[in-house]
Amino acid sequence: MAEPVRDVAILGGGPSGLTAGLYLRRARIDAVMLEQQLPGGQAVYSPLIENFPGFPEGIPGADLVDLMKQQVDRFELEIKTFAPVQEFVLDGNVKRLRYEGGGLDAYAVIIATGRSPRKIGIPGEEEYAGRGISYCATCDAPLFKEKVVLVVGGGDAAVEEALHLARFASKVILVHRRDELRASSYLQERILSEPRVEFMWNSELREIKGEQTVQSASVYNNVTGETAEVPVSGVFFYVGNEPNTRFLRDIVELNEGGYVVTDDRLESSVPGIFASGDVRANHFKQVILAAAEGALAAMSAQRYLETIGARKAYEGGH
Ligand code: NAP
Numbered sequence: 001m002a003e004p005v006r007d008v009a010i011l012g013g014g015p016s017g018l019t020a021g022l023y024l025r026r027a028r029i030d031a032v033m034l035e036q037q038l039p040g041g042q043a044v045y046s047p048l049i050e051n052f053p054g055f056p057e058g059i060p061g062a063d064l065v066d067l068m069k070q071q072v073d074r075f076e077l078e079i080k081t082f083a084p085v086q087e088f089v090l091d092g093n094v095k096r097l098r099y100e101g102g103g104l105d106a107y108a109v110i111i112a113t114g115r116s117p118r119k120i121g122i123p124g125e126e127e128y129a130g131r132g133i134s135y136c137a138t139c140d141a142p143l144f145k146e147k148v149v150l151v152v153g154g155g156d157a158a159v160e161e162a163l164h165l166a167r168f169a170s171k172v173i174l175v176h177r178r179d180e181l182r183a184s185s186y187l188q189e190r191i192l193s194e195p196r197v198e199f200m201w202n203s204e205l206r207e208i209k210g211e212q213t214v215q216s217a218s219v220y221n222n223v224t225g226e227t228a229e230v231p232v233s234g235v236f237f238y239v240g241n242e243p244n245t246r247f248l249r250d251i252v253e254l255n256e257g258g259y260v261v262t263d264d265r266l267e268s269s270v271p272g273i274f275a276s277g278d279v280r281a282n283h284f285k286q287v288i289l290a291a292a293e294g295a296l297a298a299m300s301a302q303r304y305l306e307t308i309g310a311r312k313a314y315e316g317g318h
Contacts, residue, residue, distance in 0.1 A: 014041020016277025019294030025075035115241035124208030132214025153238035
């Protein structure tokens, strides 16, 4: 027998999806979360979140997400692990999701799939992944105790993670393609006064070399035209992110960067499909905003269910 159509499917279990789940389950709506890994999203990798209200000393991203998960558990949100969506079909008011090993039908969908780290596509980047190349200082910094590491990028993420790495490594070299950081002025002040961090300005990482593991990096100076061979044990990339929206192409409107375009109630170009958090075409990517958007998407989804008359009576549990 076919599975019943669920009220709301939340795709992604980061702060946005978890908050959407909290709001929907607290409103006794039949919501189910689909998450490809463990709930948490990219916030898990942040060593210390200092700008989420309620935590005067800051809180590690993993701890914050754990608290969110505990809160959602109280309201019994069902969380299913799923493979990447292969098919997304619109069938009247019903949205049909198909993935390897399963599928799910729902009246409303909240896309909260976030973003993944961008790759820059240089020689050695794939080859040494996990052998000196990392996208997560929070996870891997202790492996580089008293070693020299290189961080690529000049945004908030690069600076925050370089500061974290400086607690372990003997030296952190930050390679940035311009002579000015993009990061917020607060983070800039902190990194510019950190003695273990050195800067290579106007510089582009061109190649990573090694044997079993990373041993050196070729860094090109785009002002002098010179290339330096820098001995390093690790390379951390923070050159931005790409939205996880491949499965949505031809389904909802995406902007030129691939982010989901929504109205101010966070509804996409398709009625009943909402987007919240980092995957949405918004101006700022912050955990607090992702959580707030999750709440807004949940309330908008609830309104949508009422509009189409699809909201089921809550019978407790699933
Ligand atoms: P980002 O702000 O987009 O910065 C990416 C950095 O990588 C930029 O400095 C960029 O250089 C550089 N870059 C991009 N492509 C490159 C390439 N191919 N080669 C070399 N360098 C390249 O990304 P992010 O730092 O991951 O931050 C993403 C969002 O999350 C931002 O909105 C940020 O504010 C937010 N965030 C906030 C916090 C916080 O508030 N504590 C922490 C982490 C992230 P250019 O500067 O020259 O463009």
